[in-house]
Ligand code: KG4
């Protein structure tokens with residue numbers, strides 16, 4: 184049984200998962216305090232993690248009906264993310280492991296998002312094409328083996344897909360984070376009302392969302408305050424449509440180029456209903472985890488930990504967290 188902790192951004196998460204990928208507990212405490220600032224304030228997030236984490240871990244153990252005596256290994260997100268936030272969860276996890284001389288498993292957050300598809304009751308087995316669409320990253324990867332054998336095929340040249348949703352939502356006067364709120368507003372609008380760019384001319388499998396964000400800004404400006412307000416739902420629907428289409432263009436390209444018929448998608452944006460509906464239309468064997476396993480959670484971190492090597496006490500005591508993952512410098516596998 185693995186106890187996992189995830190504190191890379193503004194959700195304080197702990198989970199208990201069995202070696203076969205069965206979720207025994209998955210506790211997510213979302214920090215509401217940031218909405219009034221229009222974005223996550225790193226220092227506040229870190230302090231909130233400090234306050235919330237002990238209760239979140241206790242709750243996960245209680246939900247699972249276990250004590251620390253039943254835990255065989257402890258895992259935590261090492262990066263990428265906000266350093267001060269990562270430090271809280273990573274240090275706590277190392278301390279729990281060290282106190283009990285348990286093995287420890289550092290996990291890359293992006294591998295975690297992909298590993299959400301590997302949980303019971305329907306674990307998706309490699310090889311397959313993987314897409315991560317989160318607030319900080321947009322990646323297409325080849326998932327080849329059970330462990331960290333990932334090869335990067337494409338990533339974003341500028342904003343991440345979730346970041347684009349958040350910036351669009353902000354422009355339309357929705358709070359932070361804005362992806363889910365923008366989706367709700369878009370349900371009342373016409374996705375064809377405005378034509379917004381999908382960066383289809385960016386060659387290969389890389390993404391770009393700077394253009395659609397700027398196009399929305401100009402559209403709102405051209406319409407003027409009153410008209411933009413009246414057409415908010417149409418703007419939201421058209422914006423969402425352009426982002427989903429931009430993702431689908433690269434996915435279709437990748438599936439064709441690589442001649443694969445299996446696809447797993449993870450990350451917060453994979454909770455989006457419009458994207459899920461488009462994905463379901465693809466002629467592939469598809470795995471999109473339930474919404475609560477798409478957005479940040481610790482069950483996915485425990486899941487990834489199952490496929491990584493354990494570090495024995497005291498090997499892990501000196502390990503540090505990292506803010507960014509540079510696939511060029513750090514190699515193909517995001518571990
Ligand atoms: O994976 P995640 O929870 O955290 C990161 O690793 O970044 O992703 C958060 C991102 C945010 O940008 C949020 O606006 C977006 O996922 N998101 C959505 C939806 N739910 C969350 N975007 C579009 N539609 C949604 N329903």
Ligand code: ZN
Pocket residue numbers: 292296317318450451478479
């Ligand atoms: Zn995430």
